[in-house]
Amino acid sequence: MTEILRILEQMYPNPKTALNHDSPFQLLVATILSAQCTDERVNMITPQLFAAYPDAYALADATPDQVAELIKTAGLWQAKSKNLVAAAKILVEKHGGEVPSTREELEQLPGVGRKTANVVLANAFNIPAIAVDTHVFRVANRLGLAQGTTPLAVEKQLMEVIPQEKWRDAHHWLIYHGRQICHARKPNCEECPLKDHCQYYQELRTDSQKDD
């Protein structure tokens, strides 16, 4: 475990979210948009969106149709435009226009589930949390860091085996590794510096030895 974290840290120094943002509000909006959408696509959308709606007050005054015009290239744009406006209204009505910094309050915002709340907690407020997306889920299971069938189970197991001060970085390391090497369909195991520590790779090797 320690060795896996050490190698990941070496491979991916200074990890951070790929979503461009300048404030907790912008990160919240970008993270809501990122469901079923690539970070690159979100980063193409947000400059115009943030220019039109720079804060929760401006977004709360918009209609979902107005927002939809700016986010139509994102997946699920109809639901997201409604959620963004509804979330902004709650920020204005209950939180003085600011993004709250507790999981409970974040998860009460439309479009915000546990994963999005964890991204905002960790990246906007530096509160330790591990957001489990598809990359984190897959890579953690393959490496043997977790053996869960749900994102929540994986999150809980990762929180047990990874020191709290590394939670945020570990989330990013696993995403980077999933994007660059441990691909969903064809993990590039032969080039992977983690292969000697990876449960999936060791099992593959054992299976192929049995076949010989």
Ligand code: SF4
């Ligand atoms: S050895 Fe293969 S399965 Fe394991 S982490 Fe590396 S790429 Fe992923």
